[in-house]
Structures are given as C-alpha cells and as structure tokens.
Amino acid sequence: MDAQALYNALKPLQEKKGYYFNRTMDRTMDILNGLLKNKDRYGYLACPCRLASGEREEDKDIICPCEYREPDVKEFGTCYCHLYVSEDKKNDDDISKIKVPERRPRERMPF
Amino acid sequence: MEDRKIIVYSLSTCGHCRDTIKFIREKGVDFSFIDIDLLEKQERMKVLDEIKKINPECSFPTTVAGDRTVVGFNEELLEEALNI
Numbered sequence: 001m002d003a004q005a006l007y008n009a010l011k012p013l014q015e016k017k018g019y020y021f022n023r024t025m026d027r028t029m030d031i032l033n034g035l036l037k038n039k040d041r042y043g044y045l046a047c048p049c050r051l052a053s054g055e056r057e058e059d060k061d062i063i064c065p066c067e068y069r070e071p072d073v074k075e076f077g078t079c080y081c082h083l084y085v086s087e088d089k090k091n092d093d094d095i096s097k098i099k100v101p102e103r104r105p106r107e108r109m110p111f
Numbered sequence: 112m113e114d115r116k117i118i119v120y121s122l123s124t125c126g127h128c129r130d131t132i133k134f135i136r137e138k139g140v141d142f143s144f145i146d147i148d149l150l151e152k153q154e155r156m157k158v159l160d161e162i163k164k165i166n167p168e169c170s171f172p173t174t175v176a177g178d179r180t181v182v183g184f185n186e187e188l189l190e191e192a193l194n195i
Contacts, residue, residue, distance in 0.1 A: 027126055034124030048124035051147055051159075051171065081126065096130070099183060102170040109169055111159050 003032035019065070019073065020090035022082050027096065031083045035064055049081040050104065051111065058110040068103040076100045115177035117142035117193065120162050123149055127184040128172040134186060135174075138195045147171070 007028065011021060022028045034048025046052035047062040061067040069079045077089040080100045089095065119135065121128035123146040135142050147155055147162075159169065165180045166173040174181040179192035
C-alpha cells in the first residue's frame, strides 16, 4: 500500500468520526509515508513522531490513531503530528503554526 | 560566532524533526543531527540517556545549542537559542 491508498482508505472512515486530514498535502503525505515505514519496520502503524519500541504491547498507545489524538484535537484542533485536524480546522492552511505538546506520559515510554 | 555544538536529536519519520533540520540548515549554521530510530539498540539507549538529561519528556525533535535546549519545532525559540 502506498501513502495515497492509505489516505483514500482512511479519509471516509475518519471523517465519519469527526477527524479530517490536514489539507496541506505535502505534510499529510509525509506523515502517511512515515506511518508506512513504521508498518514495514514494526508491523503496525506506530506514530512517526514518536520513538516506537518495536513491541506492539508497549507501543499500543501510539499506534495511529493514537490514544492522544482525541484530547489533542479537542484542545488544539490537531493531533501531535498534524495529521488529523478538527472539523473547524479542515480548511486551514496554517496547521504547522500550532504547537501540540507531548501528552504521552513519561511512564508509558518504554525507554 | 561563539563556538558551541548544535545537535538535533530527531526521528527519520518525523515531520517536525525534518522541519527543524531544514530550518537550521537554511540559516547556514553548523550543526549535526542524529536520527535515533535508525541507531542500533545499544547506541540508541546511550543517546536516549543523554536526551533524558536535557529533555525528560524524551520527545522529538530535541535541539541542543550549548546550554540551551529547544523541544519541538519552534522557529522563535530556535532563533533565540542559536543566536540567529
């Protein structure tokens, strides 16, 4: 599967849940390519913006869409990686200006 | 310019890390970066220990410029830390 196919597969499913892809396509495709690279390396779609351990159980909170997407999109309008945005921001071009702090608790990082 | 080491601790798959590296490169500043996810396990643990000392959150990118640390891609803070 390539990034475009992943995009096409996820878009309708995620939009139904109220999550929209960042409309800056260069960024969105970069992130999707990072996810696919992690799928190749680890066997699952580990967040490309976080260090995965390679053990599914340890990484389960950061498998995309991660456990932190919901509170991050709610609070900031975008997830940590800037892949998903809220409905309010689905037409915004300046998502990159939003700083989303790491919400993953330190104790859940297996390193 | 004062002589101080600038290092970006990054992930090869992370957009914010790529933005940070591109930003510093475009400023013409000497720096190096380490993609942690590409290191062998032993080396990775060693570098992670260094990162934990300066950024306990252990998030990426973490940029170190002398005694300054910038967590995440933040142009203003990077300019300040790098004196550019």
